[in-house]
Amino acid sequence: MESTINLDFFIRLIINTVSVLVLIRLYYSFSRHRENAASFILFGTGVFLVTALLHSAEVTMGFAFGLFAVFSMLRYRTEALGIKEMTYLFLVIAMALLGAVGAMQHHELIALNTLIIALALVLETRVLLPLIEERDVEYEKIENIHPDRRQALLEDLSLRTGLDVLQVEVISISFLRDTAQLRLHYRKKAVK
Numbered sequence: 001m002e003s004t005i006n007l008d009f010f011i012r013l014i015i016n017t018v019s020v021l022v023l024i025r026l027y028y029s030f031s032r033h034r035e036n037a038a039s040f041i042l043f044g045t046g047v048f049l050v051t052a053l054l055h056s057a058e059v060t061m062g063f064a065f066g067l068f069a070v071f072s073m074l075r076y077r078t079e080a081l082g083i084k085e086m087t088y089l090f091l092v093i094a095m096a097l098l099g100a101v102g103a104m105q106h107h108e109l110i111a112l113n114t115l116i117i118a119l120a121l122v123l124e125t126r127v128l129l130p131l132i133e134e135r136d137v138e139y140e141k142i143e144n145i146h147p148d149r150r151q152a153l154l155e156d157l158s159l160r161t162g163l164d165v166l167q168v169e170v171i172s173i174s175f176l177r178d179t180a181q182l183r184l185h186y187r188k189k190a191v192k
Contacts, residue, residue, distance in 0.1 A: 012099045016045070016095060016113075019114075019116075020041055021041065023095070024041050024092070027120075043092060043093070044092035044095065047093050047096040047097065048096035099113075130187060131188035132185055134183055134184065135186070136171065137181075137182050138179050138180075139179060139180045140178060141153075142178050142179065142180055153168060163184065
């Protein structure tokens, strides 16, 4: 019986650890949730170790994903995670599973992890998609919500908020109070 812990195991562990650290450093630079970042690193390392050590017991990729599902239900069922955090969690687990039970060479694993990290980087910056944020406001110049006065509404909101307002949605109108609840979609300013 061949030992599970050998040179290949350690090389894959190093590739996984470095890849996860780089990915989560990228996540942390864009979101600043330190508690999530540390959890993701530990989770990725744990999934790698469990699946790599169980791999010698004829564990399939299906079993590894089943293990991921069990971990997800146990830990993340009680705490609501945002879509961004769930995406990074999935990427960390996918990288750990590919490194632990994937049948690829080390250079292929490095290339695949680099591709995942590069894609995350491109999508986190303005290279591919503009960074747009939302904010709800109560607006009292109700005459500006008419479709014919759309440009005046955008200019007024940009002037008053100091935001680069791109689009406005009318959520609700109160004719009793002469106000409207608006959702502003604005371009996020670059952090310096």
